[in-house]
Amino acid sequence: MSERKVLNKYYPPDFDPSKIPRMKLPKNRQYTVRLMAPFNMRCKTCGEYIYKGKKFNARKEDVENDDYLGIRIYRFYIKCTRCLQEISFKTDPKNTDYEIEAGATRNFMALKLAEEQAIREEEEAKEEEASNPMKLLENRTKQSKNEIELLESLEELKDLNRRQEAVDYDSMLLAYDPTISQREREEKLQQLDDEYVKTIKFQNSQKRKVVVEEEIIEDDEPEAKVSKPETPKTETASSEPKVQKKIVSARKMLSGLVKLKKDEPKKEEKPQTSGLSLLGAYSDSENSE
Incomplete structure (x- = not known):
């Protein structure tokens, strides 16, 4: 069983490869290869959409009298899956891409053309700057102005971030x-x-003011006695002497203002006669007569 897997073949001692007959094939003959569509395309005949990556059995040949820096260029032929129209495209080693030749149109070419146009404009601008020093100076001033604007906007963003640091999200x-x-x-x-x-x-409540009430009691003695105010517990030690001073000064002022009433003899009250009593007395006098 192991002999089936041997890769080396037996060559007899009298083997001469020059005696093997060679087939005469055309110089630019076509080969059948299996490939995938390199880009999205649309058939010109029936309008069938062929997406990128679809597999085909294609014919390959060399492009005669055409190469890029010694690199050979190949051409491929495929058939539309709907109408069997032949579509041909070839390799493009300069742009590392493929180029459509006949039978279909390539889709999404706008992006590729835009990239090529941008590259072309950039090369033209470099050539103009190299030949015109005033243009180079103008471009440098524009670039410096843009850099200053970018720095200002960056500082504004930093200030905004500093303001928002205190916010607890x-x-x-x-x-x-x-x-x-x-x-x-x-x-x-x-x-x-x-x-x-x-x-x-x-x-x-801790900062409220304490109001001391004073009461005046009248006695037979000439001096009015003022009740001592009870100092509340909330009052601090520092405020006690001030309150006592105010109470003493109030006593002196009130002692001069208060006058004691003397005991006067009570006058005999006259009986008050009402109108009804007088009328009764008058009626009694008539009956007596």
């Missing part, structure tokens, strides 16, 4: 989480508002 996303319902979001915001209001009230 994570907290914003958590606050506006789409998974949370609208009601839960409103309740959460209400809770935060209530906590903020409580903190403000607590701060205001």
Whole structure:
């Protein structure tokens, strides 16, 4: 079984390859090869669309009297899959591409033509700059102006990024989480508002002013006694002496203003006679008569 896989063949000692007869073939004969369509094309006869990569049994031949820097150029013949119209194209080693010759039109040629036009314009601009120094100076000034504009726009973007550094996007996303319902979001915001209001009230209660009430009691003694105000616990030690001074000054001012009432003898009250009593008395006098 191993003899089937041997690649080397046996050559007898008296083997002479020159004695093997040779076939006389034409110089430019065609070969049948299997290839794929190198680009998208459309048949001119029936309008059939042939996409890139479709496989064909093609005939290959050498292009006579035509090469590029010693590289041989080949021509291929295929047939349309619908109308069997013959389509021919050849290799293009200069542009590393293929060139359609007859039987079909190449699709999407606009991009290739645009690229070729751009390359041509670039070469013309280089030649003009080399021959005209004023054009070169003008192009350099335009380039420097564009660079300055780019730097200014870059600085503006950097400033904008610095301003947005303080923004906490994570907290914003958590606050506006789409998974949370609208009601839960409103309740959460209400809770935060209530906590903020409580903190403000607590701060205001610590800073409120203490009002000391004074009461004046009238006695038989010539001097009015003023009750001592109770100092609240919230009052600080630093404010105690000031409040005491104010209370003493108020006592002095009030002692001069208050006048005690003397005990006057009570006058005998006259009985008040009403109109009805007088009328009764008058009626009694008539009956007596």
